Amino acid sequence: MMEKQRARCSMVDPVTSQPRLGPKTLANVQDLLRQYDAVKLVMEVDAPLRLQVETMICHLKEEEIAQKEEEAARERNLKAAQQAAELERDQEQVRIRQEAREREARQRRNEQLRIEALAAAAQKKREEREKERTEAERQRKVEEQERKRLDASISRGKVGLEKSIAMLRKSTDSEYVD
Numbered sequence: 585m586m587e588k589q590r591a592r593c594s595m596v597d598p599v600t601s602q603p604r605l606g607p608k609t610l611a612n613v614q615d616l617l618r619q620y621d622a623v624k625l626v627m628e629v630d631a632p633l634r635l636q637v638e639t640m641i642c643h644l645k646e647e648e649i650a651q652k653e654e655e656a657a658r659e660r661n662l663k664a665a666q667q668a669a670e671l672e673r674d675q676e677q678v679r680i681r682q683e684a685r686e687r688e689a690r691q692r693r694n695e696q697l698r699i700e701a702l703a704a705a706a707q708k709k710r711e712e713r714e715k716e717r718t719e720a721e722r723q724r725k726v727e728e729q730e731r732k733r734l735d736a737s738i739s740r741g742k743v744g745l746e747k748s749i750a751m752l753r754k755s756t757d758s759e760y761v762d
Contacts (some may be wrong), residue, residue, distance in 0.1 A: 589613055589616070590617060592604060592605065592613070593613055609675060
């Protein structure tokens, strides 16, 4: 672009053979070109320093990027560790709840077995009592029949008394006479 401006400064109008730019514009353009050349010269002189600064800036940016990446990796690792710990806690809670359910089921099963055993023992006891009661009732009936038979075999009155005395004498082998 500056080379174009330099070329325009030396151009002339083909008809009038006058410079293309007016005196003020030509002065301004030439002033701009001088400033441009001065800055260009300073930049060429300061190029090694600028190169050092640019290298340092680039190095600092790379370090900053590396630090950000390390921080992001640390955060990812921390988040992954937290998620793993949370998952482990959740699994532990599930395991504890499962064990509690199993323990409760065992207790219910044991309680049910205990109740069934008590019911069976109570039923057996009732059956034994019923058997004893039935046996006692049968024994009572046998005794009642025996008593009735005995009562029926004993004669009443004077004849019965004489028979009883005779039986006593016979069983004792005594001959007591009145």
